[in-house]
Amino acid sequence: MLPHWEETPADLPAAIREIKAALRERIAASGRSVDEVFAVVERRVRAAADDIAAAKADGQTVWPVISYADIAAGTVPQSQLDLLKRRGCLVVRGHFEREQALRWDREIVDYVEGNHFFENYRGPGDDFFGSVGSKPEIYPIYWSTAQMEARQSVRMANVQSFLNARWKHQSEGRTWFDPDRDSLYPDRIRRRPEGADSAGLGTHLDPGTLDLWMTAAYQKAFRHLFDGSVEQYDPWDAAYRTAGPQYPGSTMCSVFRTFQGWTALSDMDHDQGVLHTVPIPEAMAYLMLRPLLDDVPDDDMCGVTVNQVFPAGNKWHPDLIAALTGIPDVKAGDSVWWHCDMIHSVAPVQDQKGWGNVMYIPAAPWCPRNETYAASVREAFLSGASPSDFPAEHYEKDWPDRFQPSQLNEIGRRGLNYTSA
Secondary structure, eight states: OOOOOSSOOSSHHHHHHHHHHHHHHHHHHTTOOHHHHHHHHHHHHHHHHHHHHHHHHTTOOSSOEEEHHHHHHTOOOHHHHHHHHHHOEEEEETSSOHHHHHHHHHHHHHHHHHTTHHHHOOOOSSHHHHTTOOSSSEEOOOOOHHHHHHHTOHHHHHHHHHHHTTSBOEETTEEOOEEEEEOOOOOOEEEEOTTOOBOOEEEEEOSOSTHHHHSHHHHHHTHHHHSSOGGGOOTTBOTTOSSOOOOOOSSOOOSOOSEEEEEESSOBOTTSSOEEEOOOTTHHHHHHHGGGSTTSOTTOSTTOOTTSOEEOOTTTOHHHHTTOEEOOOBOTTOEEEEETTOOEEEOOBSSOSSOEEEEEOOBOEESHHHHHHHHHHHHHHHHTOOOTTSOSOOTTTTOTTSOOGGGOOHHHHHHHTOOOO
């Protein structure tokens, strides 16, 4: 048994030293060294990065682009499915009708203005999104009719099921999640106006922090990285990821997401401060093993700590950052998705051309971990509170026109596990 901490260790440096020593010993017991195991991952990552560089040089779109019509009809070409698995990211063209998305954008403006949000805005509620120079840019709004209509729509459910199906949801003799039921994870909106200057967001990832090495469930999830069988590591296997805890912080995600995602509420050109990812799902293996190499101090996990997002950068991960790739141009109604473990960032922009508006909606399939969080989401929905994963700002509690339980359809009720009294 590896040492593990199901709650945040009181002495982080000591716990880091202990787990690193134990992981190195576990790898050595397989007859391979840490350097040998890491070299396997490094070769895979460099080959993927070379493939991405070649695609860019040929003028190809690195991000797969698939039409909603093909997803709904089940006619996505196998070549596109293969590319999605290889790159771990996707743009869905025409996920919603453009006029529908633009209408939602207008309705959000009416919602916040009608409830005097800007007069009462108290500034960024967390340190991370404060870096974008929010005035606000990230709106801590969760329960507008527009957001809830998108979350519980049939078109959203179809895309989420399609994305969940890329994962292995049955393995180790167990079913880890239901690919056809989403937990309606509530998140915020972004509205960046024309002419805006934004600092963007640096390269990072969101599946967790030190808990990825230190909790028993994640130690099982990443077992192949630490037992000498690294060739068997599959970034698309959900085994043991759907029940484990996450150490608390001001920016966290209590649920298991197969894909992070957002839906565009405006047209956005690729050079206007848009999302970038490192489109290599296997990169997580590199990130997990890199702290075990000898050039990293024994009490350091390459800068990963609690209460912050998982950082990635040139100091420890140059092979990965070289592959950072932005999305293509998108239109209102398109949606953008990336594997939950993938490094991503938002590019800075000066004097932005056009609006940059999105609703954050992921794919968070029904599983024990997500069912637990759904109970707290349901209570937040009924009271208009901010969900517990987010700062306790609670702007909407007294807003009379927020989305109501009577407006839930079957998808919405299933996602919140809601049954009316």
